[in-house]
Amino acid sequence: MAVSNNITAVLNFLALLCSIPIIGAGIWLASKPDNECIHLFRWPVALLGVLMLLVSLAGFVGAYWNKECLLAFYLFCMALLIGLLLILLVFAFVVTHPDGSYVVPGRVYKEYRLEGFSSWLRNYITNSGNWNKIRTCLAQSDVCSQLSQNYITADQFFMAHISPLQSGCCKPPTICNYGYVNPTLWMNPTNPTADSDCYAWSNDQSQLCYGCNSCKAGLLGNLRKEWRRANVILIVAVVVLIWVYLIACSAFKNAQTEDLFRRYKQGWA
Template sequence: MAVTNNIMVGCINFTAMLLSIPIIGSGIWLSSQPDNLCVKILQWPLIIMGLVVLVLSLAGAVAGFWRIRWLLIFYLVAMLALIVLLACFVAMVYWVTLKGSGHPEPSRTFLEYRLDDYSGWLRRWVQSYRKWDGIRSCLRSSSMCGGLNQNYRLAQDFFNAHITPLQSGCCKPPTECGHTFVNPTYWISPKDMAADMDCLRWSNDQTQLCYSCDSCKAGLLANLYKEWRRVDIILGITLVALIAVYLAGCCAFRRAKTPHLSRKYKQGSS
């Protein structure tokens, strides 16, 4: 019976160790995306959370194999706290990505993005000057806009292109401003330009472009929306599996405890 229970505990904790992989992998994947590399909100919490799951699983395996009762109790309490934290994390990401979508424009394949369409928390975050100043500098150092000039030389090719929300918001002026195409990052301003602030913020200076525009902030949030939603689905599935593993661990702990109590009761009766 003890051998069987040890095998069960080992399998449970090995499964928990495997479940740390998608959590850590999600953080690493986010850190490889240019926009998340500039934002740095989710990736490190995810990587740390995944490493904690890994360490706790190892602690649970040691506690179960050598029957270290206090360590097993610590494992169960800590894992429960981590599951609650992960559930809050999944709910938070779902909530902040609940709103957000692009808007089609006539004769354009790509979409336009507006800041008001996104979660108030995310809007306030990117509208903070200190935060956006650092993000803007990071975006400028990337090659996301420069690559458009190499790929699209004709206006119609560019208008039919499937560019990213970040490129749509940061690398060109908003379509409603009525600028004339020269190349994807160089446009001629109309004589009667709309009074929209983003139209006035646009600059043909390749270090400025529309990095100060609200459309750029909206494009960033649209990119984050897509990437965070993918991660949230993975985390949601991992959370369900982790809950199942935790419940199995509780059952294994109870089964290991029951024979011990039965022997103690028999000794007391005799």
């Protein structure tokens, strides 16, 4: 096997390894309760990772057994997949760039406003058809029931680092000034007209604040937080993949040159 093919095989193996954290990040995102309820955002990263794994494997086989057609297929498909991953990264960064959170005095957790998030993401989530399905899905999850298991007193809850989704959906907005009973049970607001969400709150455990704007904003806050974390892994992986791909292209050209030179020598022998 030519030296260039050896290099290409090693590089394809590195690309194969790079696909593993991408798949892991995709599975991690898909496992989150908010992404479970939003099918558009659930599997694209994991799917890209699996495709990269298969393409890298094809490239490795092509380089190891000197199959030029398979190597050319690998280079074409990998360029396409890297381009798609870059588009996904840019899109995720743009739509998650605004931060709709604000600090609440006397609370460790933050609360969230819809107006603070990107218009595209906000419109997609708050679309009545989408939100009705998302709301039903969230109400059937254990997002809020976990709070009552983890926190008992008001001081414990107010000092808790709860998720944006829990902050928006599982309790009424602080501005309503409801009286704390437990994390998902609140009574007698002293400022019930401060926000429309004050009226939307219900102590019915299947309702809570799932109909509130704060719940929609909390969902967006959760998505932003999770995709920002996943983006760190994806950025590192795509930088390595681009580096590997450029070297693989050079090695592929060198392998073709070596093959032409070998045939030329055989022709004169």
